[in-house]
Amino acid sequence: MIKIDALTVQFGGIKPLDALDAQFVAPICGLIGPNGAGKTTLVNVLSGFVAPITGTILLDDTLLLALSPRRRVGVGLRRTFQQELVVDELTAIENIQAVADHVSGDRASARREVALALDFVGLGERRNTLGRQLNLFERRMVEIAKTLIGRPRVILMDEPGAGLNEIETDRLRRLLIEIPSAFDCQLVLIDHDADLIASVCIETVVLDFGKRLAMGPTRAVLDDPVVRHAYLGRE
């Protein structure tokens, strides 16, 4: 569970996050908002790459802001980036092994976890393919597999569906739903597109201009007139 209190981030004159209170409790939570709402900034604060000026964050009962980015990985926080970052010169399995090198207990469990993650995302047969020869969907799958290594507690995924076609998005959706039970962890899914969120997330937080616009069960949140207005009003 993630609990965020009075979180404010300031870049020069703007506040991408402004006194944000939010909780992520359900096994799969959504975080949506229009472009520029502050979603990626929140992920960066959670993973330790952006320091807030005020606020506290609890991961279960750990005070997250006191930990270095690498310590947060140590306590089970995982993330993907909005832009996929598969290394072209490494094979699919090496890209995942590169994470296992640092977060798995020992060699045997690393090997086991890498094999499991590869199979889980459906890349078992492509394991020895170089990063540069993987298509976008496969690269996104490598990125997801990397987060499944080393007993994750919470996985933050920043727009994992960006750029995927309908069939691929559908495969992604079925994969995401499986993750919390298969890996005994919580998933926070970030997207600006409500469709994926609506079909996967149990609870959802809506951000707009760094403030919380709504929070609660996904269906109710998406049907909220204020949220509909924020979206329809700008698109």
Added chain:
Amino acid sequence: MSEIGKTEAMPLVMPAGPGITPGIRAVAIVAVVGLVSAVVALTAGGYWLSNFTQAYCMALAVLGCALLYGQLGLVSLCQWALVGVGGWVSLRFYHYVHPPFFVTILAGGVGASVIGMIWGLPALRMRGLYLALVTLMLAGAFQSLVTVISFPVGGPGLLGQVGASGNDRIMMARPIFASSDTAYFLFVAAVTVLCIFLVEAHRRTKPGRAWALIRKNEQMAIAAGVRIVFYKAWAFALSGFLAGVAGALLAGLFGQLDASAFPTTNSIVIFIGTLLGGYDAWLGAFLGGILTRFIPALLIALNVNTNVGFMIFGAALLFALRDPLGLGGQLTILAERLYKKLRAQDVS
């Protein structure tokens, strides 16, 4: 960022060598270095033998430079100064302790590795052009230092100062089994093979994967649990170690070293050799390193002013910048294609 980014290593377009196992690569390394060395040992003597021995030392320095540039995109322009550090440490250590030759080499390697790590500290903050300039200044400072204190004088003991007469100058002895020039050259060749193995073993395992993540994106690497400072320091240490080993081997070749052997320009030449050879294949470092010595040696043999060498390196650099694979990369691709064709014929 993009302006600085231009001096970083370009992404490579080298196709993978599927089916090229570590075993095959090891055989190729031994075969290529062995063959070149055998030809040199059988045909060259005197001047050329000495120059090829030096060329192999250059190749070791280039190997370290290529490691930093190819794996982490870091431009280091103080590699030849680190060779000097290695030579210095090994000479002083030899005269003070009189250890076996292998220990002398290791001492030179470890000494330069420590200094290389310290000199690499700026890289924790900067990269690209800024890092290149800082390392270049370090090389310049080293040159001034060794000139002022007339390093590494061949006197006895830890400090090794010689009297004004120079009569008490003593030479570092080569190992007994490699006392002749040819035997010493073959010894240097064997050390070169071992060093290439050392680098390849790093590149294909945990540190190599960590470097790949760091080079792709540091935040992503941190999110993958990589200790950035540790792995960057490790790369500088390994690169410095290779330079230090080269310095110790040079000390063994000449018996002593002179401050004039460590001009700052040589560090730049080492980096050009890295680009010429190509920074992503061991063959590139080997060939690039040999060229950096072979060209000046040829000019001297032909009685041409050695400054012409800089013009040649400059011109070659224009080509190297257009082809990130370099000589070594191109030849590796050719060899891999040939190997696959031969295997396909074997199967059918």
